[in-house]
Amino acid sequence: MSIKSDKWIRRMAAEQGLIEPFEPDQVKERDGRRLVSYGVSSYGYDVRCSDRFKIFTNINSAVVDPKAFDSSSFVDFQGDVCIIPPNSFALAATVEYFRIPRDVLTICLGKSTYARCGIIVNVTPLEPEWEGHVTLEFSNTTPLPAKIYANEGVAQMLFLGADEVCETSYKDRGGKYWGQRGVTLPKT
Numbered sequence: 001m002s003i004k005s006d007k008w009i010r011r012m013a014a015e016q017g018l019i020e021p022f023e024p025d026q027v028k029e030r031d032g033r034r035l036v037s038y039g040v041s042s043y044g045y046d047v048r049c050s051d052r053f054k055i056f057t058n059i060n061s062a063v064v065d066p067k068a069f070d071s072s073s074f075v076d077f078q079g080d081v082c083i084i085p086p087n088s089f090a091l092a093a094t095v096e097y098f099r100i101p102r103d104v105l106t107i108c109l110g111k112s113t114y115a116r117c118g119i120i121v122n123v124t125p126l127e128p129e130w131e132g133h134v135t136l137e138f139s140n141t142t143p144l145p146a147k148i149y150a151n152e153g154v155a156q157m158l159f160l161g162a163d164e165v166c167e168t169s170y171k172d173r174g175g176k177y178w179g180q181r182g183v184t185l186p187k188t
Contacts, residue, residue, distance in 0.1 A: 003161075018100075019097070020097045047155050049155075051079055052092065056074060091138075097133055098132065103166070105159075108122075108126065109155060121154065
């Protein structure tokens with residue numbers, strides 16, 4: 001496997017719609033205001049999250065069960081800044097829609113700006129021929145409320161090229177998260 005460069009990312013975005021909408025450069029400022037950067041980096045792509053969040057709450061004293069997840073455990077919120085309660089988490093979808101090639105594995109990693117504040121983005125693989133908006137999970141590991149900024153950089157995607165094409169892709173298997181739009185809760 002080899003990691004794909006900024007040239008490859010730009011080419012694949014133009015030729016195959018790898019990322020839409022696509023930012024070919026690293027954006028660090030908008031309207032004279034500093035941002036958490038997003039767009040193409042040397043060997044990856046920094047994604048943004050949308051302004052629609054699902055914030056975890058335990059008001060119903062539910063048990064968290066990935067096989068029978070209770071959606072009432074979330075409060076829906078829309079805005080430019082999401083406040084995550086202490087020792088809790090929130091979900092958001094990427095602004096960008098991805099189409100992963102059959103010979104590529106993509107890994108989502110948190111940005112150090114957030115990690116240095118105790119806000120962790122779950123490491124998530126995007127398998128070959130996976131397509132959709134990525135549902136991101138932000139964990140606030142601190143005892144204080146934490147902010148996430150919509151439409152700014154929140155995580156980085158790394159694209160790993162395989163030496164050979166996989167025999168069975170995510171699409172071939174009919175993966176349950178293929179083609180997801182917006183925040184998608186757990187499915188079994």
